[in-house]
């Protein structure tokens with residue numbers, strides 16, 4: 290099958306390479322010339338486990354190519370995926386300018402029947418807007434070219450994007466065309482050979498809303514457990530035990546109930562806000578989601594409050610913090626809306642100095658935030674001479690670090706853990722003062738030394 294993917298970011302690149310991996314002929318288009326030039330040389334613009342191998346092998350077998358020429362790509366394809374960014378507008382709505390610009394370009398260039406697919410996360414009604422935009426352009430050209438619209442939102446998780454795409458929990462296809470439905474089913478069948486019922490067909494509006502509702506539900510679980518964590522801290526309960534206790538109920542389940550320093554990334558914050566905004570435009574007040582957002586905003590500031598409480602002062606001048614983790618979650622270099630940025634800015638503005646380590650996200654963080662940070666390529670060297678360690682992203686190799694080395698490098702043995710990676714008793718036994726989320730703090734061991 291011949292496919293064009295427009296937008297070669299986290300979603301477009303994974304979609305394109307995984308579709309090529311199944312034997313399809315895929316052209317990936319982007320208007321960022323540097324990105325395309327890099328990709329043509331086999332260099333990836335993002336970090337995503339397993340992606341490089343798939344891209345390399347499909348380029349080698351001539352199933353995957355990259356271009357800035359949207360027109361030729363569209364003309365050579367039956368399926369045209371729109372996977373460009375839909376960032377947050379100033380008021381929190383989804384900014385559709387890239388999607389609609391692409392629709393105009395498709396309308397200017399389409400020469401034969403195509404299936405146009407919105408893969409970007411877009412509010413209900415966007416596929417119709419794209420349809421109208423393309424139709425209008427075709428009419429302006431004095432032509433009558435048939436095409437179908439499909440909404441096919443993406444559910445991959447950064448850090449596991451390739452395996453999510455190759456073995457999806459479900460594939461949502463919203464369309465009003467039998468022809469498009471059959472073709473999409475044929476395209477996606479190889480990804481669902483064990484269970485074809487994972488391809489779910491629905492109308493376009495329901496498909497568009499499913500994506501927002503899914504992210505809103507997941508964000509709600511995170512804010513919910515973060516609120517429960519706050520209750521744990523003041524009552525002496527342990528949020529780890531509570532989450533295991535509630536997660537044992539099948540109706541609740543264990544996943545997505547980890548307390549922390551708030552959700553970030555390019556999806557949850559923007560999708561929750563976009564859903565709130567688009568509902569408000571229809572006079573629907575999404576009260577739960579507004580609370581979810583507020584709790585999350587507070588949660589991102591929680592660690593700075595905890596640090597100030599620990600030192601019993603608002604002014605952190607003279608203190609240096611070693612910071613482990615800049616990405617918004619492990620296994621990605623994505624730092625958009627990362628809680629780390631909020632915490633680092635809070636510490637810097639209180640006068641502290643920061644030395645930071647992340648295995649994948651140092652370059653992206655530098656580019657996006659331009660903060661006065663001393664970056665370190667080594668997780669232990671990053672600790673040298675710091676007054677405390679702040680853990681903000683749960684990369685696997687932070688789970689069982691060399692605590693003796695941490696203690697040697699730090700000026701005082703203090704860990705602020707935003708991801709509850711360690712057992713409080715274990716770190717206490719090794720002489721650390723340890724502050725985490727929703728669990729008892731260990732402050733006795735070296736209280737005096739730490740001040």
Ligand SMILES: NC(=O)c1ccc[n+]([C@@H]2O[C@H](COP(=O)([O-])OP(=O)(O)OC[C@H]3O[C@@H](n4cnc5c(N)ncnc54)[C@H](O)[C@@H]3O)[C@@H](O)[C@H]2O)c1
Pocket residue numbers: 295296297298299300301318319320321324372373374375387390391408409410411443444445446447555556
């Ligand atoms: N990142 C995720 O984990 C994820 C998961 C599911 C859904 N989504 C959604 O998928 C969409 C894309 O997200 P992303 O993270 O891949 O974005 P991204 O910012 O990484 O990539 C978007 C790409 O589109 C390109 N682009 C913009 N305008 C263009 C145009 N006119 N022509 C050609 N290319 C153009 C940009 O140069 C960029 O390379 C968004 O709507 C997002 O909400 C993202």
